[in-house]
Amino acid sequence: MKIGDAAAESNLSVKTVRYYADTGLVTPGRSESGYREYDATTVQKLRFVARARGFGFSVAECRELLSLYEDDGRASADVKRIAEAKIEALDRKLAELHELRDELSRVAMACAGDERAQCPILDRFAEI
Amino acid sequence: MKIGDAAAESNLSVKTVRYYADTGLVTPGRSESGYREYDATTVQKLRFVARARGFGFSVAECRELLSLYEDDGRASADVKRIAEAKIEALDRKLAELHELRDELSRVAMACAGDERAQCPILDRFAEI
DNA sequence: ATAGAGGTTCCAGTGAGGGGAGACTTAAAT
DNA sequence: ATTTAAGTCTCCCCTCACTGGAACCTCTAT
Structure with missing residues (x-):
């Protein structure tokens, strides 16, 4: 084919x-x-x-x-080892993204989201 | 500088x-x-x-x-909109990775991880 | 005067393909 | 039998966010 x-x-x-x-x-x-x-x-x-x-x-x-x-x-052990390494990598990635998501969410929640310039999100990025 | x-x-x-x-x-x-x-x-x-x-x-x-x-x-609304879009993207990514992680974990759990060739992980990938 | 640290530009490569050009082959419709 | 359309071929550039290296230049300290 x-x-x-x-x-x-x-x-x-x-x-x-x-x-x-x-x-x-x-x-x-x-x-x-x-x-x-x-x-x-x-x-x-x-x-x-x-x-x-x-x-x-x-x-x-x-x-x-x-x-x-x-x-x-x-040996199925060789396959399992690769899979478990991937699971651990996924867990690390998940933890990282979760933490990011939560902090971003917290900061965004504090933002009025109106026509004013004052913005906690930008403040967070500009933090000294 | x-x-x-x-x-x-x-x-x-x-x-x-x-x-x-x-x-x-x-x-x-x-x-x-x-x-x-x-x-x-x-x-x-x-x-x-x-x-x-x-x-x-x-x-x-x-x-x-x-x-x-x-x-x-x-307007802080413009910043908030960007942040919320990112949060939603993170949520989608998290959901996807989580699902992946769980199914991989289930499949890996079923693998004996010994010296035999039989392996549910490979079977899952080779699935007809 | 010279060594070394740090700056400059440009080129190539990463992962995993996507887009498209120009040439060719094949299959279908006339 | 011919034409047309679809499929395939190779080749090259593009993505993203840099990183590494080569060759060269500038500044500082000894």
Whole structure:
């Protein structure tokens, strides 16, 4: 199957699928005329990567997960370690964003939001 | 004051301060020899931007906030609107990350994490 | 006089693609 | 059989907010 169908079947854009081939994440064949040719296995890998990306894994992490996926001799512990590191990273990010959100919310609440110039939000950013 | 001191006083890197000058976010003067010259007002603007960036605002948003900060005739409503839009964006991001975190956590919990190949995490990504 | 610290410009790269040009191939409609 | 439309190819520039480095210049201290 050609790239357009492979993209549709994996819920990725054609540009993204081409990018994944360019960076060696998947290796489609080539037709005589030079078109990339995707077989079922390769499309399945694309889908795998699309889902892992959706879970917040970087392309580099997807590469690692994909090689474990392809490795019959893998240990599930290796996969779990990657997932747990990602969960911890998500927790850190969540805590940071939450704190930001709360302080911004506090400051915004104190702002009258009228036609006057006085503004606690700007004051907070300008704080000496 | 020269760029190194301005950077130190605003908790930014020299590279960042130069970038902000290149993109017109702040406009330092120039000494005869060509060095950027930062006065107190300009350093204060750098500090303002550094804090706003720390709150998650993009440089473009900082530009907008900075122009309100400099505008004596501003209405605090304009600032509040920007802040509330950012809070809503943060809420959306938080909800998304939280959902991700929880599902990843559920899936990881189901993984034995041993030397066997069977892995619910990979299964989840490979799901048909 | 010279060493070193700090300044200048410009170029390249990051992650993960998106947009578009110009050339080519393929599939469908006439 | 021909034409047209859609799809694909490579290539290059753009994003965001910087960071790193090279080559060169200026200032200060010894």
